Amino acid sequence: xxxxxxxxxxxxxxxxxxxxxxxxxxxxxxxxxxxxxxxxxxxxxxxxxxxxxxxxxxxxxxxxxxxxxxxxxxxxxxxxxxxxxxxxxxxxxxxxxxxxxxxxxxxxxxxxxxxxxxxxxxxxxxxxxxxxxxxxxxxxxxxxxxxxxxxxxxxxxxxxxxxxxxxxxxxxxxxxxxxxxxxxxxxxxxxxxxxxxxxxxxxxxxxxxxxxxxxxxxxxxxxxxxxxxxxxxxxxxxxxxxxxxxxxxxxxxxxxxxxxxxxxxxxxxxxxxxxxxxxxxxxxxxxxxxxxxxxxxxxxxxxxxxxxxxxxxxxxxxxxxxxxxxx
Amino acid sequence: xxxxxxxxxxxxxxxxxxxxxxxxxxxxxxxxxxxxxxxxxxxxxxxxxxxxxxxxxxxxxxxxxxxxxxxxxxxxxxxxxxxxxxxxxxxxxxxxxxxxxxxxxxxxxxxxxxxxxxxxxxxxxxxxxxxxxxxxxxxxxxxxxxxxxxxxxxxxxxxxxxxxxxxxxxxxxxxxxxxxxxxxxxxxxxxxxxxxxxxxxxxxxxxxxxxxxxxxxxxxxxxxxxxxxxxxxxxxxxxxxxxxxxxxxxxxxxxxxxxxxxxxxxxxxxxxxxxxxxxxxxxxxxxxxxxxxxxxxxxxxxxxxxxxxxxxxxxxxxxxxxxxxxxxxxxxxxxxxxxxxxxxxxxxxxxxxxxxxxxxxxxxxxxxxxxxxxxxxxxxxxxxxxxxxxxxxxxxxxxxxxxxxxxxxxxxxxxxxxxxxxxxxxxxxxxxxxxxxxxxxxxxxxxxxxxxxxxxxxxxxxxxxxxxxxxxxxxxxxxxxxxxxxxxxxxxxxxxxxxxxxxxxxxxxx
Numbered sequence: 066x067x068x069x070x071x072x073x074x075x076x077x078x079x080x081x082x083x084x085x086x087x088x089x090x091x092x093x094x095x096x097x098x099x100x101x102x103x104x105x106x107x108x109x110x111x112x113x114x115x116x117x118x119x120x121x122x123x124x125x126x127x128x129x130x131x132x133x134x135x136x137x138x139x140x141x142x143x144x145x146x147x148x149x150x151x152x153x154x155x156x157x158x159x160x161x162x163x164x165x166x167x168x169x170x171x172x173x174x175x176x177x178x179x180x181x182x183x184x185x186x187x188x189x190x191x192x193x194x195x196x197x198x199x200x201x202x203x204x205x206x207x208x209x210x211x212x213x214x215x216x217x218x219x220x221x222x223x224x225x226x227x228x229x230x231x232x233x234x235x236x237x238x239x240x241x242x243x244x245x246x247x248x249x250x251x252x253x254x255x256x257x258x259x260x261x262x263x264x265x266x267x268x269x270x271x272x273x274x275x276x277x278x279x280x281x282x283x284x285x286x287x288x289x290x291x292x293x294x295x296x297x298x299x300x301x302x303x304x305x306x307x308x309x310x311x312x313x314x315x316x317x318x319x320x321x322x323x324x325x326x327x328x329x330x331x332x333x334x335x336x337x338x339x340x341x342x343x344x345x346x347x348x349x350x351x352x353x354x355x356x357x358x359x360x361x362x363x364x365x366x367x368x369x370x371x372x373x374x375x376x377x378x379x380x381x382x383x384x385x386x387x388x389x390x391x392x
Numbered sequence: 393x394x395x396x397x398x399x400x401x402x403x404x405x406x407x408x409x410x411x412x413x414x415x416x417x418x419x420x421x422x423x424x425x426x427x428x429x430x431x432x433x434x435x436x437x438x439x440x441x442x443x444x445x446x447x448x449x450x451x452x453x454x455x456x457x458x459x460x461x462x463x464x465x466x467x468x469x470x471x472x473x474x475x476x477x478x479x480x481x482x483x484x485x486x487x488x489x490x491x492x493x494x495x496x497x498x499x500x501x502x503x504x505x506x507x508x509x510x511x512x513x514x515x516x517x518x519x520x521x522x523x524x525x526x527x528x529x530x531x532x533x534x535x536x537x538x539x540x541x542x543x544x545x546x547x548x549x550x551x552x553x554x555x556x557x558x559x560x561x562x563x564x565x566x567x568x569x570x571x572x573x574x575x576x577x578x579x580x581x582x583x584x585x586x587x588x589x590x591x592x593x594x595x596x597x598x599x600x601x602x603x604x605x606x607x608x609x610x611x612x613x614x615x616x617x618x619x620x621x622x623x624x625x626x627x628x629x630x631x632x633x634x635x636x637x638x639x640x641x642x643x644x645x646x647x648x649x650x651x652x653x654x655x656x657x658x659x660x661x662x663x664x665x666x667x668x669x670x671x672x673x674x675x676x677x678x679x680x681x682x683x684x685x686x687x688x689x690x691x692x693x694x695x696x697x698x699x700x701x702x703x704x705x706x707x708x709x710x711x712x713x714x715x716x717x718x719x720x721x722x723x724x725x726x727x728x729x730x731x732x733x734x735x736x737x738x739x740x741x742x743x744x745x746x747x748x749x750x751x752x753x754x755x756x757x758x759x760x761x762x763x764x765x766x767x768x769x770x771x772x773x774x775x776x777x778x779x780x781x782x783x784x785x786x787x788x789x790x791x792x793x794x795x796x797x798x799x800x801x802x803x804x805x806x807x808x809x810x811x812x813x814x815x816x817x818x819x820x821x822x823x824x825x826x827x828x829x830x831x832x833x834x835x836x837x838x839x840x841x842x843x844x845x846x847x848x849x850x851x852x853x854x855x856x857x858x859x860x861x862x863x864x865x866x867x868x869x870x871x872x873x874x875x876x877x878x879x880x881x882x883x884x885x886x887x888x889x890x891x892x893x894x895x896x897x898x899x900x901x902x
Contacts, residue, residue: 259774259775260766260767260770260775263766264766266759267752267759270753270755271750271752273748274752274763276731277709277711277731277741277749278763278764278817279731279732279734279735279736279740279764281732337752337754337755
């Protein structure tokens, strides 16, 4: 009995956990995309282009890190796009009136974290389904931002530290990429190595079992909502720095990109299953497609169409691969 | 849809000399497992044929092949002598095989009549559905099985027992020659069981071959004509039931004899009160329940369906809210009334509903086992996986949990092994009181005695075990004292010596 157990353990450790589930398929898709695009347009591999892709990825990856945790607990937040725009406006307004990046950042985080807290409370206390609850929040935020400002909140300060948030570099690496890498790393470690991460999976896999085990499952979900909100706070400030203004119209469809990346990465909407590494691959695939369409000079409207096709295709390939495994 | 089924004997006459269904040399492999190895299974028309075996013996695989859910890897299937190719559930139904699974596959929003004719509604003028005819035909079908269900009722509103009848009526509507009942009594009351048996006998009288899949020996002896036993994917025996005794049947199923299902190894319980419950009431069910359980004691709770055992179990561990009363675990009151406090004080529930309240099916065995005691394997919030795996491996070895690895998804284990994983979850945590609710539900005979031995051992190690059960042998075999419930009230507590079936049943009726 125990020999059996030990025999198959190492294999699962190396192959199974890193490149398990759908990530293999996704890795192949990413590789094929990169090769195909660079054959058609060699400038794909230029340093400038790679940096551009990474910068594009950063915003999505930041929010997708939180969203992965949330979806693993079997909840979802559709309000992140609307929140992103609102956060930028608020951050910028506070920055303008206080001349302090720290206070602007704090306001952005407080607001976005507050949105997460609100979503979390509605879902865990009022027991409203998160899909519905966060659509409600999304609508409130989309309308609310126009109550707050009718037009873009311009940057009146030109603080360099604020400009650097979006456009700066440390060495050759853009600041947003570094922030994204940091947030990704923290989330990755949390999910893989901590009790908190384990409980997040457990809540998604079976909330009742977790509750019977003496763990407060609502708190875990609340936590995931707040973390997702805070991630939006960081992303919102980076976005407003990039645009040098708080734009109430920014972030349209952003929630779809984020959720698409997470799902593409193999995280189950039913909860309990998923990984941040997959999310990273999902973000890369989507953004490489975006970039490819631009450098190949294709019609930009394809930027929505192609990822749609890819999501269906990748999910289907994953099903086929699972089936092959079972047989 | 034709209406032949309304006139038995007028359609194709059933030839009783040709087997209704004949499976020969069926092989089925899954990765790493031979689920079925050269299995033969022959059904005579008009006979009730029990299919028995432990979990993992291959029963489910075999009936899923008959149902067209799985394809076979080798072998032949003959319906009434004619070789058939079953590739999908649709094929299976067309050939006249109807499988009534444990988890009933009816559309709960549809009416009974709509469900019965789901695969082909009779149509009237211009292709419109002839509702009148559907209702009338449904009523006629229920007439034939001698059981009345309102054809216009919404299916989801019916109890499981009646939904089974709807499935059986569906079988008749499809002129099924073979009806397979998969563990049909697992959620029925004794009354419903005897009704079901009447209906099954009627099916047999209509010339239908009935396959009866069950763990319960007494039921099989009561209803079956023939018994086929599978073990480890192989055919072990097929005999008329008259040639079997309890012992020979168990022997065939597990390949060894179980002399005593309830080996009591522990000593007498101590005097220390581990759990003290006073005047406990809940909004819906419980009414002034008071009792105490001592360390080292198994306190068995018996009650008929709806007596409130599960409600009591969930209330005393802090899972369901209470309206009044007091729970004291190991000297401390369970306040606030939640599971977090409960587990801290040392009381936990081994749920009756493993799938929806116990297991995290998608997650590996080790994560399921360590769920309640993660803190013990963590430093500063980081899990020491090596330590965790060692601890779980220790339980896997001690309890002989059959799993290919610690990383196996727990949903792929058999019921008995899943239960052992859940017991490990609590033992790793270290409890004072464990509440076990129907600990052997859905678990086969061989694994059952192992679970009994485990419960005996738990008490032997000084835990107070509060056991909710509806199975009399389990109750009498394991308990030090027996408590009986009726409609949310405690009606009797007696010692092992006093407890007799009659006394217990009397108290259970109220």
